[in-house]
Amino acid sequence: MHFIVEPGFFSSQPVHVALTIGGVVAVVSAAVGIFTVIRGQSFAGHTLTDVSTAGGSAAFLLGMNPLLGFIGLSLVGSGTMDLIGVQRVRGRDLATGIVLGASIGLAALFLYLDTTTRATTGATQQILFGSIFTLDPGEVPIVVAFSVISLVALAVIYRPLLLATMSPDIAAARGVRLRPVGLAFMLALAVSVGLSSLAIGSILSTALLIGPAAAALRLTKRIGAALITAVAIGVAATWVGVLLAYDSYYWGSSHNGYPVSFFIVALTFLIYLASGLPARRAATSAPAKRH
Amino acid sequence: MFSGFMTNTWVVATVVAALAGVVGFFVVLRGSAFPAHAIPNGAFAGAAAANLLGLNALLGLGVFAVFAALGIGTLGRRGRHDVVTALALVLMLALGALFLSRSTEYEPAIYALLFGEVLGVSTTELLPVAFLAVVCIAAIVFMYRPLTLSSVVPEIAEARGVRSHRMEIAFLVVLAVATAMTVPVVGALLIFSLMIGPPAAARSFTDRPPVAIILSMAIALATVWAAIASSYASNWPIGFFVGTMSAFAYGIGRAWAAWRRSRRPATRL
Amino acid sequence: MTDRSQPVTANEPDVLRVEGVTVALGGRTILEDVAFAIAPGSFTGLIGSNGAGKTTLLRVILGLQRPGRGRVVVAGDAGNRRNRSIGYVPQKVLLDPDMPMRARDLIGLGLDGHRFGIPMPSKTRTSLVDEMLAAVDAERFANARVGILSGGEQQRVLIAHALISRPRLLLLDEPLANLDLRSGQEIIGLLHRIATEHHIAVLLSAHEMNPLLPVMDRVVYLAGGRAAAGTTDEVIRTEVLSGLYGHPVEVLHIHDRVLVIAGPGYPDAARLAAEGAGIELG
Structure with missing residues (x-):
């Protein structure tokens, strides 16, 4: 057992907190992520993470809870992006990039x-x-509350959002109001980004x-199945990442642990790469699809 | 402000801005904003690795940035481009964090590499930076026509023998080299601002590609010079000024375009 | 370009020969034993409903898709991938209105856009671009941004872009698809003039043949991956098209329009109908 799990893992309170928050955050991120990927809004999602960086560092400066900073500013950021037109495909990357840069x-x-006015160190790294x-x-409790809000919002707009994603024209013709639905999604995205900023850094x-x-969407064909797969992958990557980071403290003699975030990101990337393998095998057995 | 150690800063920043203006024109034309944001983060990881191993920083920056560019270019061909870019980006950042966590000067190093450090330019860095800038500009001049063609009408370019995918990889590599040398000055996160804001603003002022490129360079230069001066005067980080001034330039461009449209209402839309 | 205008001679070699081309993609046969030839300066319509394989055939001719069997000879040159003697106007080109590029800049790119290096401004270059602008009646919007032009105007600019490299064959993929009737007529008239005056063969794909009837020298009719080629009188006949579809269809001439109507029980009738082709106008 000690080869895999170093002593004290299951009895440590920081580990309990890390597993709980990490797990909850992974669930929300994966669910929101499915729509982010199929809507082609990866760039917007990533931009919100940088917006939340500004929020977190501002909160730190004011002595507030960083989570409020993360979520608060990414909500503002998503509103701004909606305002300058990230919903339209044309010029969307540019508008997003400008928000990102600012x-x-x-x-x-x-x-x-x-770092200069508050004599605390570690702010940059932590945020x-x-x-x-x-x-x-x-x-x-705060994390759980925000997670529930985000998931409920997603559940409420699930069907119109899906329709609007597949075909904006059909959705509009059937009375879906595209802009409010898009905005509601951006807000759910903002909350989810704020939460994961707390867990693995903005x-x-x-x-x-x-x-x-993205990995789940390559592995399954149906949205529902993709949702479940994504949640499973996200939670697994987070928990294994926490475990490895905990263990890494005992690797070598320096007792200088590796960052948790590195493990989570690396695991996620590996899973994404691996998810392409079945598709590639299928592609080699049947010729390429039609252009 | 212009004496002694600041001279190097002015020289390097000028080179960086001119290059960002040119490369940025194609970033905007091709809609490559996301890769342009991701690749400098590869440079961040490279700088962190060089820092850890005690190697030449520019070497680490270059190798990792080019590696990130090739990764995004090749993986993006099969999978979804934006997804691959996003994941490559965070992987690079996480690697950078990992490398820095192994070294002693964690916090200041992270900050300088991500957000830039105006005063960090030494005389020995001047020559390599100038050399790489010339290489990048030469590459852009060499690829100018096919790059433009494949950016504007990729289907026609392909039919005329311009391989879009090779063009994409070549451009991303130029982007990588350009960002590698700029990261130590303006930082991994803000070179991006310089490659988006000025060219996007320039588009609003002219209809001709060459004029837009020159204008984009000019705006980038003005942004960087103003940012250095403000940073020197206020002691605030240069990144803040570069980021906000680039966005400001874009805002002016949008306003100008809107004003021009209102004066001469386009009959064809 | 006028120096090349010469009467079509019977013994002039074909500018394009498609010989027994078969293409299968993803286990599905898209094209089967397609063969036809195009004479210099002639106007050919490539007619077929959506999914009939028109775009695939054009990609084969351009050298972007390798045929499983058969070959394509462009201007007497087989096996040369991406032939410079072809000018190409793709379907649905999206031009960003924010892009700083005038109509004349895009046409200039047609001259040497594939070559490395930056374009050097020269009198010859400018006068060539002006000549092309005149040839497609685009002087009026020569200095406007391409992105803000209307569909028909953009089509003219793209045709000039393809023409400036002096090709011997002009390929157009569904150039009429997104145009209103009048703009479509104008483009057809323009293309006809290019074919006859400049002696450049035109191959144009469309799902509707009626607008092309007055100008078409020959027609290549695609259905179910197979093709019938010849003059309209030879091809648009009840027995020829019935053979092609593998099902009885009837060709009706009403005034100066042609209607192709599928007989009862045609398996793909629903699809044909959706394209206005089952009661087929094409």
Whole structure:
């Protein structure tokens, strides 16, 4: 047993908190991620993570709970992106990029002020790359509450969102109001990004959002099955990542653990690569599809 | 502000801005904003690796950035382009975090590499940066016509023997080399601003491609110079000024385009 | 370009010969033993309903799709992937209105867009572009952004873009698909003029043959992956098309229009009908 799980893993409270928050966050990210991927909004999703970086660093500066900063500013960011037209395909990447650039600039400023005005160290590292082992157990209820809000919102708009994604014209003809539905999705996305920023760091949270969903969509054909697969992949990657990070403390003699986020991101990436293998095997047995 | 150690900064920043203006024109034309954001993060990982292993920083930056570009170019061909880009991006960032966590100067190093460090330019770096800039500009000049053709009408380019995918890879590699050298100055995250804001703004002011490129360079130069001056005066990070000023330039461009449309209502739309 | 205008001579070699081309993709036969030839300066319509294999055939001619069997000879040159003697106007080109590029810039790219290096402004270049603008009646919007032009105007610019490299064959994939009736008529008239005056063969794909009837020298009719080629009188006949479809169809001439009507029980009748082809107008 000790080859896999180092001593104290199951009795450590930080580990319990990390597993709980990581698991909950992985579920929300995977569910929201499915729609992010099929709507082709990976870039928008990633941009929100950088917006939430600015939020987290601002919250740190003001002495607030970083989660509120993460979620608060990514909500503002999603509203801004909707305003300058990320719903339209044309010019969407550009508008997104501008928001992205400006928010990174803000993050740079806030992080600088964090390190110079507040005599705390570790803000940059904690905000950008997360520190799931140092989370306060008191965060758990807040995380769960926001997760429920995000999932409920997603459930409410599920069908019109799906229709709007598949064919905006058909959806509009059937009375779906595209803009509110798109905006509602962006808000759910913002909350989910804020949550995963807390877990694995703001600039890495894209991994939990996109990775499991993209892998699941390559493995299954139906949306429902993809949702379940994505959730399973996300939770597995997070938990194994937490375990490996915990174990890594005992690797070598320096007792300098590896970052949790690295393991989660690396696992997610490997799963995505592996998910392409069945498809590739099928592709070699049958000729390429028609252009 | 212009004396001693700042001279290097001005020189390098000028080179960087001019290059970002040119490369950025094609980033915007091709709609490659996301790869342009992702590839510098490969450079971040490279710098972190070089830092850890005690190697030449520029070497680490270049190798990782080119590696990221090739990865995005090849994997993106099969899978979904945006998904591959997003995942490559976070993988690179996570690798960078891992490498830095192994080294002693974690926090300042992360900050400098991600958000830039104006004062960090040494005289020995000037020559390689200038050399790489010339290489990148030469590559863009060489590829100018087929790159433009495959960006504007990819179907026709393909029929005329311009392989879109090779063009894409070649462009991403140029992008990688260009970002590798700029990361130590403006940082991995903000070189992107410089490649998007100025070219996007330039599009609103002219209908001619060559004029747009020159304008894009000019706006990028103005942005960087103003950012350095403001950063020097306020002590605030240069990244903040580059990011917000680029967005501001884009905003002015949009406003100008809207104003021009309202004055001369287009009959054909 | 006028120096090349010469009467069509019977012994001039074909500009395009498609010989027994068969293409199977994903286990499905898209094209089966397709053969036809195109004479210099002639106007040929490639007619077929959606999914009949028109685009695949054009891709084979362009050298972008390798045929399973058969070969394509362009201007006497077989096996040369991507032939420079072909000008190509693809279907549905999306041009970004925010892109800083004028109509004349895009036409200029047609001259040397595939070559490395930057274009050097020269009198010859400018006058060539002006000549092309005049040839497609596009002087009016020569300096406007291509992205804001109407569909018909963009089509003219793309035709000029294809013409400027002086091809011997002009391929157009569904150029009439997104145009209103009048713009479509204008484009057809323009293409006819190019074929006769500049002696450039035109091969144009469409799912509707009626607008092309006045100008078409020959027709290549695609159905079920097989093709019938010849003059319209030779091909658009009840017995020829029935053979092609493998099912009785009837060709009706009403005034100066042609209607192809499937007989009862045609398995794909629903699909044909959806394209206006089951009570087939095409």
